[in-house]
Amino acid sequence: MATNAPCALELRDLRKSFGKTEIIRGVNLAVKPGERVAIIGPNGAGKSTLFNLISGRFGPTSGEVLLNGQRIDGKAPYEINRMGLSRSFQITNIFPKLSVFENLRCGVLWSMGYKYTFLRFLSKLDDANERARQLMEMIKLDKKRDTLAVNLTYAEQRALEIGVTIAGGANVILLDEPTAGMSRSETTRFIHLIKEVTEGRTLLTVEHDMGVVFGLADKIAVVVYGEVIAFDTPDKVRANARVQEAYLGSAVADAQAGGH
Numbered sequence: 001m002a003t004n005a006p007c008a009l010e011l012r013d014l015r016k017s018f019g020k021t022e023i024i025r026g027v028n029l030a031v032k033p034g035e036r037v038a039i040i041g042p043n044g045a046g047k048s049t050l051f052n053l054i055s056g057r058f059g060p061t062s063g064e065v066l067l068n069g070q071r072i073d074g075k076a077p078y079e080i081n082r083m084g085l086s087r088s089f090q091i092t093n094i095f096p097k098l099s100v101f102e103n104l105r106c107g108v109l110w111s112m113g114y115k116y117t118f119l120r121f122l123s124k125l126d127d128a129n130e131r132a133r134q135l136m137e138m139i140k141l142d143k144k145r146d147t148l149a150v151n152l153t154y155a156e157q158r159a160l161e162i163g164v165t166i167a168g169g170a171n172v173i174l175l176d177e178p179t180a181g182m183s184r185s186e187t188t189r190f191i192h193l194i195k196e197v198t199e200g201r202t203l204l205t206v207e208h209d210m211g212v213v214f215g216l217a218d219k220i221a222v223v224v225y226g227e228v229i230a231f232d233t234p235d236k237v238r239a240n241a242r243v244q245e246a247y248l249g250s251a252v253a254d255a256q257a258g259g260h
């Protein structure tokens with residue numbers, strides 16, 4: 001990668017107030033192409049708000065958001081999606097009454113500018129079908145091709161949802177707590193799957209589970225009271241005294257005690 005390549009995602013002095021309360025208080029973050037970043041922090045720190053600002057659900061009060069060097073703050077979520085950023089909303093991205101294959105094909109076609117109402121005419125669209133087939137293999141659901149999403153297991157639904165999220169070819173992927181609700185063994189398998197399917201893409205996750213964070217992330221952004229107090233590799237974040245004091249010491253202690 002050339003050193004002057006733009007960041008995949010950049011936040012510049014980003015701020016968001018609800019009423020008189022400033023929730024995001026001057027966040028700067030530069031994520032390089034291909035990095036996997038976990039956003040962690042205590043409850044109410046502003047992690048979801050940050051995701052909402054990046055994906056266009058909320059406009060910032062001030063500051064800038066850049067995707068691949070282009071300003072996206074103030075744009076609608078669908079415009080940001082077409083510019084190359086895709087966000088999972090847990091399992092709400094998938095259509096329960098469509099099959100695995102049809103869900104993936106919808107995701108592919110959305111990026112190609114088709115409307116869902118054309119679904120029944122699509123069997124001739126070879127490119128979309130081929131891409132959907134490839135995605136199905138990537139998320140290891142090729143044996144469930146014709147199973148309706150509603151009939152998949154929870155972990156399979158989450159895998160499908162990630163397939164739909166990447167179907168449009170976005171190079172920046174946002175995942176909200178991708179392993180929430182999974183067992184330990186499912187979580188371990190799922191981290192592996194996420195790594196595989198997002199290879200070469202930039203990934204941001206909001207995550208509470210320290211096992212997932214340290215298993216998945218190249219870098220960790222620690223958000224406390226609306227500010228990023230550390231943005232570094234897992235080892236450096238773990239050793240950071242300010243992070244220990246503000247958050248991670250208690251989070252790791254909780255995890256060791258059996259919580260998240």
Ligand SMILES: Nc1ncnc2c1ncn2[C@@H]1O[C@H](COP(=O)(O)OP(=O)(O)OP(=O)(O)O)[C@@H](O)[C@H]1O
Nearest residue numbers: 018019023041042043044045046047048049050223
């Ligand atoms: N739409 C909104 N209107 C008013 N306040 C909001 C809104 N959305 C979030 N907040 C407030 O902003 C603060 C940060 O919330 P946010 O959901 O971003 O935190 P979080 O770090 O994601 O928390 P958690 O880990 O519990 O999900 C909270 O005090 C919340 O009540």
